[in-house]
Amino acid sequence: MSALLVSFQGDPEAFAASQRRLFEGHRLHVGNSRIAHAVAWAPWINGLTLPVPLCRQGWSGTGASGELLPTRFPVTCRRCRRLRGEDTDTEQPALFAL
Numbered sequence: 059m060s061a062l063l064v065s066f067q068g069d070p071e072a073f074a075a076s077q078r079r080l081f082e083g084h085r086l087h088v089g090n091s092r093i094a095h096a097v098a099w100a101p102w103i104n105g106l107t108l109p110v111p112l113c114r115q116g117w118s119g120t121g122a123s124g125e126l127l128p129t130r131f132p133v134t135c136r137r138c139r140r141l142r143g144e145d146t147d148t149e150q151p152a153l154f155a156l
């Protein structure tokens with residue numbers, strides 16, 4: 059996996075730790091999208107990692123500005139589901155129980 063190329067002003071260790079607290083054990087949304095992606099951890103700087111969509115859905119920024127948002131919804135991204143070896147033949151899981 060290639061390292062993230064992002065510019066960040068501040069304490070990288072504190073930022074990476076805050077991102078881990080936010081995203082560990084969760085899924086994520088990119089921007090205003092309602093699609094829930096699985097979380098992967100991409101190398102950043104100094105051995106630190108930052109959360110990214112497992113499927114590598116495109117986005118820009120560090121996540122600190124709200125480009126990536128944690129969610130507890132199940133993974134609805136078909137590519138993430140396929141990468142995790144989950145069934146993609148069934149309908150997309152509903153975000154809310156009806």
Ligand SMILES: [Zn+2]
Nearest residue numbers: 095113135138
């Ligand atoms: Zn995805």
